[in-house]
Amino acid sequence: xxxxxxxxxxxxxxxxxxxxxxxxxxxxxxxxxxxxxxxxxxxxxxxxxxxxxxxxxxxxxxxxxxxxxxxxxxxxxxxxxxxxxxxxxxxxxxxxxxxxxxxxxxxxxxxxxxxxxxxxxxxxxxxxxxxxxxxxxxxxxxxxxxxxxxxxxxxxxxxxxxxxxxxxxxxxxxxxxxxxxxxxxxxxxxxxxxxxxxxxxxxxxxxxxxxxxxxxxxxxxxxxxxxxxxxxxxxxxxxxxxxxxxxxxxxxxxxxxxxxxxxxxxxxxxxxxxxxxxxxxxxxxxxxxxxxxxxxxxxxxxxxxxxxxxxxxxxxxxxxxxxxxxxxxxxxxxxxxxxxxxxxxxxxxxxxxxxxxxxxxxxxxxxxxxxxxxxxxxxxxxxxxxxxxxxxxxxxxxxxxxxxxxxxxxxxxxxxxxxxxxxxxxxxxxxxxxxxxxxxxxxxxxxxxxxxxxxxxxxxxxxxxxxxxxxxxxxxxxxxxxx
Amino acid sequence: xxxxxxxxxxxxxxxxxxxxxxxxxxxxxxxxxxxxxxxxxxxxxxxxxxxxxxxxxxxxxxxxxxxxxxxxxxxxxxxxxxxxx
Numbered sequence: 129x130x131x132x133x134x135x136x137x138x139x140x141x142x143x144x145x146x147x148x149x150x151x152x153x154x155x156x157x158x159x160x161x162x163x164x165x166x167x168x169x170x171x172x173x174x175x176x177x178x179x180x181x182x183x184x185x186x187x188x189x190x191x192x193x194x195x196x197x198x199x200x201x202x203x204x205x206x207x208x209x210x211x212x213x214x215x216x217x218x219x220x221x222x223x224x225x226x227x228x229x230x231x232x233x234x235x236x237x238x239x240x241x242x243x244x245x246x247x248x249x250x251x252x253x254x255x256x257x258x259x260x261x262x263x264x265x266x267x268x269x270x271x272x273x274x275x276x277x278x279x280x281x282x283x284x285x286x287x288x289x290x291x292x293x294x295x296x297x298x299x300x301x302x303x304x305x306x307x308x309x310x311x312x313x314x315x316x317x318x319x320x321x322x323x324x325x326x327x328x329x330x331x332x333x334x335x336x337x338x339x340x341x342x343x344x345x346x347x348x349x350x351x352x353x354x355x356x357x358x359x360x361x362x363x364x365x366x367x368x369x370x371x372x373x374x375x376x377x378x379x380x381x382x383x384x385x386x387x388x389x390x391x392x393x394x395x396x397x398x399x400x401x402x403x404x405x406x407x408x409x410x411x412x413x414x415x416x417x418x419x420x421x422x423x424x425x426x427x428x429x430x431x432x433x434x435x436x437x438x439x440x441x442x443x444x445x446x447x448x449x450x451x452x453x454x455x456x457x458x459x460x461x462x463x464x465x466x467x468x469x470x471x472x473x474x475x476x477x478x479x480x481x482x483x484x485x486x487x488x489x490x491x492x493x494x495x496x497x498x499x500x501x502x503x504x505x506x507x508x509x510x511x512x513x514x515x516x517x518x519x520x521x522x523x524x525x526x527x528x529x530x531x532x533x534x535x536x537x538x539x540x541x542x543x544x545x546x547x548x549x550x551x552x553x554x555x556x557x558x559x560x561x562x563x564x565x566x567x568x569x570x571x572x573x574x575x576x577x578x579x580x581x582x583x584x585x586x587x588x589x590x591x592x593x594x595x596x597x598x599x600x601x602x603x604x605x606x607x608x609x610x611x
Numbered sequence: 612x613x614x615x616x617x618x619x620x621x622x623x624x625x626x627x628x629x630x631x632x633x634x635x636x637x638x639x640x641x642x643x644x645x646x647x648x649x650x651x652x653x654x655x656x657x658x659x660x661x662x663x664x665x666x667x668x669x670x671x672x673x674x675x676x677x678x679x680x681x682x683x684x685x686x687x688x689x690x691x692x693x694x695x696x
Contacts, residue, residue, distance in 0.1 A: 267626075268626065268628035279678060279693070288676060292674050296672045296673060296674030297672070297674065297675075298673075298674075298675040298677075299674070299675070299676045299677070300677050300679055300690060301676065301677070301678045301679065301693050302687070303678060303679070321679070321681075321686055324686065325687060330689060330690075331679075331687055403669060403672055406631070406669055409631065410631065410665040413631075413634050413635060413638050414666075416638050416642065417634075417638055420638070420641045420655065420658075424651050424655065427644055
């Protein structure tokens, strides 16, 4: 017993004491921790608390987020999401458990969120929710506009102001949370709720919806990436304009909506036309129309008058023809007269040329001419004849005196070769050649004695050869030498 | 107004956009002067009715802002006037 007492010297706790001590130790030691973990087994209780497990590849730890903290969440926690949770550790003595009470939780980096977003976008696009053939046209002038947004804040104010500036309309606001826990759910329900109004009750069915939220971080806008919201927007039978965040923020509802506005104010501008402009257009059309009331008759009257002016009067039509007729009928007899006259002149000109007087005159004239010419012809002929015979006599005398026979009379002789051709030079003759020599009373044949006429001729040069006039003078000597 | 039909609808049933489009066409047709006289008179009558319809639609521009009230199921139960603070 004593030894027993000694070994059990240590303080003896009750279970509660020990658990309490453990709880204090854990809470003191881990009063504030941050832990990076993957969420799993996320469960939302009706009380609003969220239960989940934080885990990594080898350990698991329970976690809880009380309702107060959970409503401040900027995103919806879901299984598989990597988060950074901060809070404290505590134990649950009744069940020998410990867990982390998380009061802040955020996705582990934007990259993780974006990856999630991208994956969800792909999935919904594959279902055809973003197809352009699903888009409905926005009505030109909606009667009732349903707005899904927070009832407080700048967004609804901006929309209402801009609508009022352009074209005041009946607006029904469906108040929702636009951020944090439950926001996505409320927005989806509001879209469905507006579509559920059939207009038969005391509520008017909107013919255009605007889902709007102001700018914020990706976490702030996260609710508009939630599947429930995207599906509700895609399923809406009422045309829907989304206006979430600023121009650079794009959430998944923008893909599913029929029209995406860059801002809430922009949504109001897309929703209604400007009333003043329409007033002006209609007034202008009205002015033109009432102007036409007068002018559509007046114009036609003017046209008829114009055409009538262009129509020539029957008198004018006839007048021209009758004038032509008059002119022609005037010219017809004159034409005939002209022709007769012209022919007449031609005839008398011809007849005048034919008169007998002229013929007689012509005959007399030609007779006189003949007489004169005849008179002139006789003496001229006689003169000519005398002249010619005189010239003939003298020529005959001249011829007589020049004849070579007269030369032969004077004692010269003519040497001729066998062919009867006169021999004019001694060189033409050779020895023993037969020649005939003509004298005044006859011809005798002779023979050339010497054969060297050149030597013999050399000395008495002018003697032997010439037989005609040049030889006429030395006739005797020459003839002697020839013999 | 009358039994005039535009695209198979009575003028009173036309939306503002349809009525204004029809009015523009009427004015253009009359201004062209190509329509026969008898038709012009009908067109003019139509035009005045369309204009009146458009003006009525434009006059109906009262802003009425309401807030949906929800029942316990979260569905729309009714409305109450809505004031932007």
